[in-house]
Amino acid sequence: MINLTIVAGARPNFIKIAPILNAIKQRQEKGANIRYRLVHTGQHYDKKMSGDFFEQLNIPEPHINLEAGGGTQAEQTAAIMVGFEKELIQNRPDLVIVVGDVTSTLACSITAKKLVIDVAHVEGGIRSGDLSMPEEVNRIVTDSITDHFFTTSEIANKHLKAVGVHESRIHFVGNTMIDTLIANQNRFFSPEGPQFEGLKEKSYFVMTMHRPANVDAEHKLRALIDAILEGTGDYPVVFPVHPRTAQNLAKLGISNKRLRMVEPLSYLEFNYLVKNAKGVITDSGGITEEASVMNVPCITMRDNTERPETVNLGTNELVGTNPDNLREPLGRLLAGKWKSYRGIPLWDGKTADRIVEIILSIYSNNNN
DSSP: EEEEEEOOOSSHHHHHHHHHHHHHHHHHHHOOOEEEEEEEOOOOOSSTTTTHHHHHTTTTSSSOOOOOOSHHHHHHHHHHHHHHHHHHHHSSEEEEHEETTTHHHHHHHHHHHHHTTTEEEETTTOSSSSSSSSHHHHHHHHHHHHHHEEEEEEHHHHHHHHHTTOOGGGGEEOHHHHHHHHHHHHGGGOOOSSSGTTTOOOEEEEOOOOOOOHHHHHHHHHHHHHHHHTTTTOOOOOEEEHHHHHHHHHHHHHHOOTTEEEEEOOHHHHHHHHHHOEEOOOOSHHHHHHHTTTTOOOEOSSOOOOTTTHTSSSSSEOOOOEEEGGGHHHHHHHOOOOOOOOOOOTTTHHHHHHHHHHHHHHHHHHTO
């Protein structure tokens, strides 16, 4: 029997683990000797950020919730490590699977390796080169102690080989976030409420902003909002607002009838909006992947990206963090002169199947 522990802690994690759990279930039904414990670290504890994702993506109830949400990064990391160590001692697996680049990924990989338990990193090897981002630190530390890497691109493979990771530990499988997207596209539905009334297909923009470089300095945030409103013509701009950003916007007293600020949305609602938008303006990494596969123009307000394939083969463009840089790309977008999705290798909806097949191959041999 192969025993896995699968870790999820924040919104992107839930999207990435859902297809893996489903693939395991399918293999179990065919007689595979594999089982798992699902550990929710509690890093995100708001219902919209956590509960809705379990319900909408048919993720089973976690076997345990470490309830480690809140506090500073250090406090949260410590709480996750303390709780996860107890979990692993009581239920020791053959392999711990961590996904993405959030605090939970870092904390749980360190805890597992301290107990001499193998770690697999889903989405290993991606790099932005920007150590001011907490996620980049999480990626580098996690990958420095990972045993098996499930990668999303050849670029990620090159990053790992450059630091001496042997090819036998690198498994190019694709992107589980896209598995979830493809599996659920027919289930997307429009959010309800006055802020969503009158939105017509390809006649509005979606924006998301949460990085400190964009939202923490009041003058920068005001300039950014002004530039977006100026560059999007007469189109509404739907803005699901991160709680910290909402506080900053309230201080500035920003209000415009075209700027529709809304509460954070569930997975199926948010991607409905993205799929039908004229374009997306964001500073998120994951949204650039989803927008690209749905062939929706995407403008990223960052100086770098850990997902360059979304620029090279997708619909994404990096414009930096200077609000003035928005004018030219938004002009092109409104003129219908944006690039189209060219297809990213192995982003085909079958990534989780490949991951489970590889785990069965490696750990069935180890357990014999």
